Every structure is written in C-alpha cells, then in structure tokens.
Amino acid sequence: MSVESAKAYINRMRSDEAFKNLVNEGSEDEQASWVLLKEHGFEFTMNEFRQAQDEIYAEHGITPL
Numbered sequence: 229m230s231v232e233s234a235k236a237y238i239n240r241m242r243s244d245e246a247f248k249n250l251v252n253e254g255s256e257d258e259q260a261s262w263v264l265l266k267e268h269g270f271e272f273t274m275n276e277f278r279q280a281q282d283e284i285y286a287e288h289g290i291t292p293l
Contacts, residue, residue, distance in 0.1 A: 234272035234280035
C-alpha cells in the first residue's frame with residue numbers, strides 16, 4: 229500500500245473517463261470497490277488516499293474547501 233498508488237489512482241480517475249465510470253458504478257459496495265481497485269493495480273489505505281490528495285493539492289496550488 230502506498231501514497232504513490234493513491235496518487236496514481238487519483239490521476240487515473242481524472243484522466244480516464246471509462247475507468248472513472250467503472251469505479252463509480254460499483255461505489256455503493258465499499259468492499260467490491262476495494263477489490264476492483266486492487267484488480268487494477270491500486271493498493272492504498274484511506275489515510276494514504278488523504279495524504280495523496282493533500283500532496284496533489286499542494287502540487288497544483290489548490291486550497292481544499
């Protein structure tokens with residue numbers, strides 16, 4: 229698990245509409261969503277995801293709401 233994996237996931241969600249739709253289709257089932265992400269090579273915790281968000285915000289000069 230890693231922050232780098234979470235950053236790669238965030239970037240893919242922003243750039244790959246088909247992948248984004250696939251992930252969002254199953255978003256009601258949290259366990260299935262984690263399995264799907266792992267099947268696509270992403271493995272991170274929610275804490276790592278939050279850290280990745282913070283790093284991406286800082287890289288792009290974004291202030292979260």
